[in-house]
Amino acid sequence: MNQAFHEPSGHPPAQSIAGGADTPSAPGHGHVLLVDDEAAFQRLGGAFLRNLGHEVTLAGDGVQALAAFAQRRPELVLLDLAMPPHMDPERGLELIPRFAPVPVVVLTGHGDHALALRATELGAWDFLTKPIDPDMLRFVVARGLHKARLDAELATLRAGQALDAQGLDDMGLVGQATATVQLRALVRRVAPTQVSVLVLGPTGTGKELVARAxxxxxxxxxxxxxxxxxxxxxxELLESELFGHMKGSFxxxxxxxxxxxxxxHGGTLFLDEVGEMPPPMQVKLLRFLQEGTFVPVGGRAQKRADVRVVAATHRDLxxxxxxxxxxxxxxxxxxGVVLRTPSLAERPADxxxxxxxxxxxxxxxxxxSADALAWLMARDWPGNVRELKAVVESAGAxxxxxxxxxxxxxxxxASGDMATEAPTPGTETSPAPAGTGPLDAALTELETRMVRDxxxxxxxxxxxxxxxLGISRVGLVKKLTRLGLR
Known part of the structure; x- marks a missing residue:
């Protein structure tokens, strides 16, 4: 089958089945994955697309294509359906869903319209018949890249609409205090972008919740x-966890x-307490952030990963x-952007x-109860929201x-504070001796049962x-001793 390009004809031939808008007047350059087993076609097609200003990745079979796609996602895939090992178009059809949601243009032989239609049923966006006309290739690639960018913009808009519709309560960013409202507004603005984010704040204020949001x-x-x-x-272990390792490397x-x-890859990498990262790893992380590539421990070949990095720390970087x-x-x-999670002392209204x-x-x-709310509002919360959650959930249990x-x-x-009355302004309270009344006995019995269970x-x-229990191990040991459970 002759796979050379025709000379330009001045207008695109009627060999495309995709409908839609005309070619954008000023199409942007993009990243195209060209999958074809013919070296000559790879050379011709790759050179043609590069001359148009596109970045091109070449693959000679399905295995190479999937590896290249996983390493760095393109904006458009040009896929020849008949490739090794058996030159079976069915093998090419199986690849189409695995490239989703990137638009796929299949390349078929002359007269294979039935095969092309099957390809579109499996998710292919368009098809081209060989030999391929350069005008048609330019036309379809421009429209395919335009579609990919529209899809990306639509996904971003939908994410923003979902955020507006349901808010961030489901992510744990609950409350109406000024600091909370401001944080939610910043998350809403930053989330749809690709910029890296540094989340700063005291321990227990929900830095990982912000990252997940x-x-x-x-x-x-x-x-x-x-x-x-x-x-x-x-x-050493952190490097292996982050970048992986090769067999026998240690x-x-x-x-x-x-x-x-x-x-x-393709998602978000959350680096919790990045301020604790050992200095040798800081160098390796910097190299990955600069180049987008890394080498597994014990390996030599570079790998590439597309991730958005969100880092967090309670330290003063x-x-x-x-x-x-x-x-x-x-x-x-x-x-890239700094978000600060407020302490509970900064948002008492929440x-x-x-x-x-x-x-x-x-x-x-x-x-x-009213006295419970008064006690919660009057208490200091050095552990912030995490401590409040532990105390209230333990009390509920x-x-x-x-x-x-x-x-x-x-x-x-539930908090480990055995005072019998909530503190009130202008009064001093002290824990009542164990066994001085029915309430003390009931509390001791509840505490004993809770600790034992x-x-x-x-x-x-x-x-x-x-x-x-939401307490320290030392605090538990003291309770065991006091309750006679040692």
Whole structure:
């Protein structure tokens, strides 16, 4: 079959089945994946498209095509249906759905209109018959790239509309305090973009929730959201987790292992507590952010991944840059847009709404009494929203049917503060000695039961039990001693 280009005819021949608008008057350049087993056609077609200003990636079979697509997603795919190993068009048809949502233009032989129609049923956007006229190729590629960009803009608009319609309450960014409203507005504005984001704020203020909101309301929301804590691993282990490793690269590397960067391709990579990242890894992360490429541990070939990076930390990165413990160039790479999550002390008006939400997760029909709300508003929350959530949910779990109301003593029990009365302005309170009255006995019994049951559910693991109770392990040990459960 002759696969050479015809000479330009001055007008596009009637060999395209895709309808729609005319070619854009000033089509932009784009990235095209050309999949064809003929070296001559690759050379001719690739050169022609590059002369038009497009970036071209070439693939000679389906395996190469899928690998190239996974490494860097193009804006348009030109796919020959008859390729090795068996030159079976059915094999080419199987590839079409795997390139979604990128527009696919199939290349078929003369007279294969039935095959082309089957291709469109499987999701192909258009087809071209060989030999291909240069005018027609220019026309279809321009319209295909135009369609790809319209689809991307539509996805962004829909994400913004969904964000406006449902707000960010489902992401945990709940409240009407000024600081909360401002944060939601910034997330709404930044989410549809591709800019990197640095989320700063105290521990327990919902930095990961912000990252998940940015992902869920972006055009990347159908791709993975992958998170890693940068301070939990040594530099060597962190490099392996992020970039993967090759078999035999270190003791215990029994097989090739893809890293989280590769797993997040097309989606969002969340670097939690990036301020804790060891200095050797800061260099490697900077290289990836600059070039979009990485090399697995023990490997030589570079790989490419398309990810949006959202980083978070409670540390003062600017101070760390001044003292030399964090790279300045990495800081500015991460600092595309800075979002700050407010402490609970900066948004006290949100405490009743947050507490009610948390309570309803464990006890749907329960409510907070007036003294419980007063206690919540009067208490300091050094652990911020995370601490508030732990206390309220623990209190809700302690309700005994048919009880429907959480009061201040129950919250005190759940928090580990055994004072019998909520603090009120101008008064001093002190814990009542154990066993001085019916209320103290009931509270002690509830606390004993809660600690014993939580320890049993945690399999006797004190650290895990302390986490579930919302207290420190030292605090749990003290409770065990005081309650006689050692």
């Amino acid at each position: 940015l992902h869920a309301h972006s055009a990347r929301r159908t791709a993975p959201f992958v998170a890693i804590h940068c301070g939990a691993l040594s530099a 003791t215990g590397a029994y097989r090739d292992q893809a890293g989280l960067v590769e797993a997040a 600017e101070a760390m840059v001044r003292e030399g413990s964090f790279r300045e160039d990495l800081f500015y790479r991460l600092k 405490i009743p709404l947050l507490a009610t939400r948390f309570l309803h997760r464990v006890a749907h029909n329960a409510r907070l 302690l309700l005994m049917p048919p009880e429907r109301e959480v009061d201040a003593p129950l919250l005190q029990l 939580t320890l049993a559910a945690a399999g006797g693991n004190q650290s895990e039990a302390a986490r579930r």
